[in-house]
Amino acid sequence: MKVVIFAGGFGTRLMEETEARPKPMVEIGGKPILWHILKMYEQHGYNEFVICLGYKATYIKEYFYNYYLHNSDVTIELANNNINVHFSETESFKVTLIDTGLHTNTAGRLKRVQKYVQNETFMLTYGDGVADVDFKALLKFHLSHGRLATLTSVQIPGRFGNLDIKEGGFVDNFIEKPIGDGMWINGGFFVLEPGIFKYLEGDVTDVQWEKGPLAAIAQDSQLAAYKHHGFWKCMDALRDRHELEELWSSGKAKWKTW
Structure with a gap:
C-alpha cells in the first residue's frame, strides 16, 4: 500500500527554518522530520511513498538521491x-518524488499523483506531523466501514493550565495543559479509496484538500474518523520544533516506535 505525503508548501509559519529548506526537511535529532514520518510508516510495514513536492523540490530530491552520503560512512x-x-x-523506503507545482494547493497536489496510486486504497499524510498511530489498526477500521475516506482524529492539549477557583480565591484543582474542550480535530493521517478522485475533477490547483474535496466527502456521508488517543504533534511553528527536539534528545519521543 502506498503512502502519499504532502511536502510542497512554503512553511511560512516556520520561516526561521524554511528560508533555506522545505519544511519537511527541518531536522529533529539530526534527521529531517520527513525521515521520521517515513520511519513511522515503515515500522508498520508500509514502505512505498509518493511525495508531493513543490517549494524547494530539488532539496528533497537531492537528499534521497544522495541518501547514502547523508546517512552512511563512505x-x-x-x-x-x-x-x-x-x-x-x-531503510526499505521506496520513494517516488513528484514535483506537483510551486503554488499548487493540496487538492491539486493530490490530483497530480493519482496515476502513481492508481486504482488502489492508499494512505495520505502531511510532511510536518508525527504520532504513534497504529497504522494497521487505522487501516482495519477503514476497511470495516466501507466509506471512501478515514481521517485520524486527535485531541490536543490546551496551551495553558486550568484552574478550579472556589469562592474566596482558593484553588482546589490545577491541571497543566489539559486535553482540549472535548473537540476532536483532524490529525492528518488518512486512509483513502480511489473513489475520492471524483471529488478532484476539474481544475483544483488552488483548492485546499480539507476545505473543498474532504468537506464534500463528509457531506456525502463518505468520511469516518478513527480516534487516536496516543501521542500526536504537528510542527507548525518554531516552538513546536523545539518541543519535538527536546522530546527526542530526552528519549521521550513517543512517535519513535522503531
Whole structure:
C-alpha cells in the first residue's frame, strides 16, 4: 500500500527554518522530520511513498538521491569516482518524488499523483506531523466501514493550565495543559479509496484538500474518523520544533516506535 505525503508548501509559519529548506526537511535529532514520518510508516510495514513536492523540490530530491552520503560512512576515490559505503542504517523506503507545482494547493497536489496510486486504497499524510498511530489498526477500521475516506482524529492539549477557583480565591484543582474542550480535530493521517478522485475533477490547483474535496466527502456521508488517543504533534511553528527536539534528545519521543 502506498503512502502519499504532502511536502510542497512554503512553511511560512516556520520561516526561521524554511528560508533555506522545505519544511519537511527541518531536522529533529539530526534527521529531517520527513525521515521520521517515513520511519513511522515503515515500522508498520508500509514502505512505498509518493511525495508531493513543490517549494524547494530539488532539496528533497537531492537528499534521497544522495541518501547514502547523508546517512552512511563512505570512502570516495576521486581518481575514479568510486564510492564505497562502509556502514549504512538501511531503510526499505521506496520513494517516488513528484514535483506537483510551486503554488499548487493540496487538492491539486493530490490530483497530480493519482496515476502513481492508481486504482488502489492508499494512505495520505502531511510532511510536518508525527504520532504513534497504529497504522494497521487505522487501516482495519477503514476497511470495516466501507466509506471512501478515514481521517485520524486527535485531541490536543490546551496551551495553558486550568484552574478550579472556589469562592474566596482558593484553588482546589490545577491541571497543566489539559486535553482540549472535548473537540476532536483532524490529525492528518488518512486512509483513502480511489473513489475520492471524483471529488478532484476539474481544475483544483488552488483548492485546499480539507476545505473543498474532504468537506464534500463528509457531506456525502463518505468520511469516518478513527480516534487516536496516543501521542500526536504537528510542527507548525518554531516552538513546536523545539518541543519535538527536546522530546527526542530526552528519549521521550513517543512517535519513535522503531
